[in-house]
Amino acid sequence: MAKEKDTGRKMIAQNKKARYDYHILDTYECGLVLMGTEVKSLRMGRASLVDGFVQIDDGEAWLHNIHVPEYVQGTWTNHAAKRKRKLLMHRAEIDKLASKSQETGHTIVPLALYFKDGRVKVEIALAKGKKEFDKRQTLREKQDTRETNRAISAARRRQRQG
Structure with missing residues (x-):
């Protein structure tokens, strides 16, 4: 029998400062394109969303400044701790976010990073600075x-x- 994956939602990191610094207008749940060592590091429950933000380039959403520490037992295949990571979203959602984030004072910030049914998800929000x-x-x-x-x-x- 195949081993079942974890079910439910297991929190990895939250950005509590974002809710203090911004008015949250709309939230989205997205997948992330990660390397194997990043997932292993996240399973250890270590990550920081404090300085993170989302930028949309050429119709793709990218997550910047998220700190995922290097995996301790990783070798030359280890990842860079603060590299930009691609978000997996539907085209319509990306277009909607791109148009709304162009408005003055609006930005896209990560709120939470968690495992959902064994996959890493990030909750991002369209926000306006307080x-x-x-x-x-x-x-x-x-x-x-x-x-x-x-x-x-x-x-x-x-x-x-x-």
């Missing part, structure tokens, strides 16, 4: 919700004890 006051507003809202949740849980604890 201004400094937007970032402060986001932090303030997070802090407010955290404080209200604490107050609610404290009240429930007091109610159970009383």
Whole structure:
């Protein structure tokens, strides 16, 4: 019997800074063209999406500045850590992204890198940069919700004890 591949979604890396720095307008799931040593390195759960971005050249989507460290047991066949990687997307999606990303202030950023049914996928997003006051507003809202949740849980604890 053939060995079954992993099912489900196993997270490798997330770009939490992207959600802080950008307003996320639209998300897409794409495949990646990778070398064997890159997949082995990703299976070890090591990657960084922090400075990553997507660029569309000649009708092809390319992922830049994603750091996938070299595979420790790799030999001369090892990959470059920050090479550009091709994204696997439908033509219509690429054309739609290309037209929208041409608008002022719009960019395409990676949000997450994960295994889905044994294959490496990347979630990318069409995003618009936030201004400094937007970032402060986001932090303030997070802090407010955290404080209200604490107050609610404290009240429930007091109610159970009383």
